[in-house]
Amino acid sequence: xxxxxxxxxxxxxxxxxxxxxxxxxxxxxxxxxxxxxxxxxxxxxxxxxxxxxxxxxxxxxxxxxxxxxxxxxxxxxxxxxxxxxxxxxxxxxxxxxxxxxxxxxxxxxxxxxxxxxxxxxxxxxxxxxxxxxxxxxxxxxxxxxxxxxxxxxxxxxxxxxxxxxxxxxxxxxxxxxxxxxxxxxxxxxxxxxxxxxxxxxxxxxxxxxxxxxxxxxxxxxxxxxxxxxxxxxxxxxxxxxxxxxxxxxxxxxxxxxxxxxxxxxxxxxxxxxxxxxxxxxxxxxxxx
Amino acid sequence: xxxxxxxxxxxxxxxxxxxxxxxxxxxxxxxxxxxxxxxxxxxxxxxxxxxxxxxxxxxxxxxxxxxxxxxxxxxxxxxxxxxxxxxxxxxxxxxxxxxxxxxxxxxxxxxxxxxxxxxxxxxxxxxxxxxxxxxxxxxxxxxxxxxxxxxxxxxxxxxxxxxxxxxxxxxxxxxxxxxxxxxxxxxxxxxxxxxxxxxxxxxxxxxxxxxxxxxxxxxxxxxxxxxxxxxxxxxxxxxxxxxxxxxxxxxxxxx
Numbered sequence: 001x002x003x004x005x006x007x008x009x010x011x012x013x014x015x016x017x018x019x020x021x022x023x024x025x026x027x028x029x030x031x032x033x034x035x036x037x038x039x040x041x042x043x044x045x046x047x048x049x050x051x052x053x054x055x056x057x058x059x060x061x062x063x064x065x066x067x068x069x070x071x072x073x074x075x076x077x078x079x080x081x082x083x084x085x086x087x088x089x090x091x092x093x094x095x096x097x098x099x100x101x102x103x104x105x106x107x108x109x110x111x112x113x114x115x116x117x118x119x120x121x122x123x124x125x126x127x128x129x130x131x132x133x134x135x136x137x138x139x140x141x142x143x144x145x146x147x148x149x150x151x152x153x154x155x156x157x158x159x160x161x162x163x164x165x166x167x168x169x170x171x172x173x174x175x176x177x178x179x180x181x182x183x184x185x186x187x188x189x190x191x192x193x194x195x196x197x198x199x200x201x202x203x204x205x206x207x208x209x210x211x212x213x214x215x216x217x218x219x220x221x222x223x224x225x226x227x228x229x230x231x232x233x234x235x236x237x238x239x240x241x242x243x244x245x246x247x248x249x250x251x252x253x254x255x256x257x258x259x260x261x262x263x264x265x266x267x268x269x270x271x272x273x274x275x276x277x278x279x280x281x282x283x284x285x286x287x288x
Numbered sequence: 289x290x291x292x293x294x295x296x297x298x299x300x301x302x303x304x305x306x307x308x309x310x311x312x313x314x315x316x317x318x319x320x321x322x323x324x325x326x327x328x329x330x331x332x333x334x335x336x337x338x339x340x341x342x343x344x345x346x347x348x349x350x351x352x353x354x355x356x357x358x359x360x361x362x363x364x365x366x367x368x369x370x371x372x373x374x375x376x377x378x379x380x381x382x383x384x385x386x387x388x389x390x391x392x393x394x395x396x397x398x399x400x401x402x403x404x405x406x407x408x409x410x411x412x413x414x415x416x417x418x419x420x421x422x423x424x425x426x427x428x429x430x431x432x433x434x435x436x437x438x439x440x441x442x443x444x445x446x447x448x449x450x451x452x453x454x455x456x457x458x459x460x461x462x463x464x465x466x467x468x469x470x471x472x473x474x475x476x477x478x479x480x481x482x483x484x485x486x487x488x489x490x491x492x493x494x495x496x497x498x499x500x501x502x503x504x505x506x507x508x509x510x511x512x513x514x515x516x517x518x519x520x521x522x523x524x525x526x527x528x529x530x531x532x533x534x535x536x537x538x539x540x541x542x543x
Binding site for chain 2: 073093101107112128171
């Protein structure tokens with residue numbers, strides 16, 4: 001079991017406060033509307049440098065969208081996003097790529113290059129950006145694959161991997177250049193308990209040893225609780241709660257009580273907005 | 289069809305043409321950077337060129353055989369069978385070679401380009417490249433565009449060669465035309481620069497257009513199975529129309 005290194009005594013706090021003066025990512029007045037639906041409504045957030053911040057919330061609330069804003073994949077309708085002191089919206093393509101060279105991104109669906117073997121997938125960023133001797137590339141790649149437990153799978157093609165294995169290869173690829181900022185979009189999906197434990201240890205170790213800032217989107221609160229320094233809960237276009245995972249787990253607000261308790265009733269609707277159920281089924285008075 | 293709907297369709301078509309034009313400029317801007325990935329370009333030439341050889345050679349052979357057979361009986365009426373080699377060669381070099389190869393190329397290589405890039409879009413591979421600070425335009429699209437321009441002339445030369453072989457098999461070996469007459473009249477009439485190379489220039493242009501349409505359709509396809517299927521169909525249909533239209537324009541200028 002990975003030892004807990006975060007401080008559970010930290011008090012519940014606003015989404016802006018943990019990084020005061022030392023934010024790696026700073027979001028101000030973010031507003032996003034996609035397909036007529038308001039995803040973010042004037043929200044602020046600071047991601048502390050060198051810490052693991054978990055973004056949690058019900059499905060469809062914009063967690064991945066937030067990551068896409070931070071990395072410049074999707075422009076916001078309004079507001080400012082600053083990553084490492086650089087305003088993402090003001091960057092041209094070259095500057096954006098310069099920024100991304102320092103970001104590791106684990107995609108929700110792994111996004112491995114299907115024409116390349118596991119080894120070549122992990123080596124891809126190295127070959128594209130660095131002129132390294134083949135021997136060094138080989139050693140770096142094998143080291144990263146060893147850390148996710150797949151050194152022996154280096155010769156396999158992505159089509160030969162299970163979902164969990166593909167996720168671990170994608171993780172190895174994301175960390176191969178020792179990024180300053182790591183973004184994990186649902187990294188625990190499809191992992192067996194052994195792999196999950198190792199990946200949790202790896203994420204925590206990256207932070208502790210290299211000072212990497214991590215942003216984590218996940219639904220598995222038990223896993224998040226073991227490694228996250230800070231959790232932000234999104235619902236209804238707002239950051240409704242934030243703080244240390246142990247503090248949030250106490251369920252002091254109705255948001256955290258419902259979400260972490262897995263209850264259907266509460267401020268977060270389980271049902272997607274729809275017409276009245278009885279009317280839809282034709283049972284309401286006068287429906288027939 | 290009512291007027292507003294017709295206007296909307298016209299506006300959509302113009303917007304599509306504009307989008308393809310902008311996409312072409314993006315490719316051209318990415319070409320210098322893509323030269324760094326020359327191995328990817330070589331791989332694509334292999335994939336769209338060498339892997340298309342079987343269909344190109346087979347079709348070239350049969351087109352030459354059919355052409356020879358048809359023309360032999362037509363020319364017999366005029367007592368002009370001696371001109372069979374010349375007529376077949378001119379038909380192949382100037383028109384049939386570039387056009388038929390382009391249509392086959394669109395069906396074989398264009399569709400695979402569209403489907404491959406479309407699936408890369410659907411499975412977030414293009415987004416992953418962008419997140420690794422690798423420009424998909426220079427790594428994925430430009431090499432395929434260059435491969436189309438390089439592979440098409442080579443394929444046309446092979447198509448023409450096999451077409452002449454087919455014509456020779458039918459005209460000389462089967463129907464008994466004199467071998468010396470067949471080759472002699474052909475070599476004395478057909479010009480390398482005005483006949484053979486005109487076809488080669490045309491084929492390079494066709495290769496560029498097909499690769500442009502194929503990569504555009506793949507790159508902009510909705511990331512769904514249905515989206516990829518429609519994009520693949522659009523590649524074949526659009527390529528066929530544009531190739532034939534461009535053929536007319538180029539022929540008018542190159543004659």
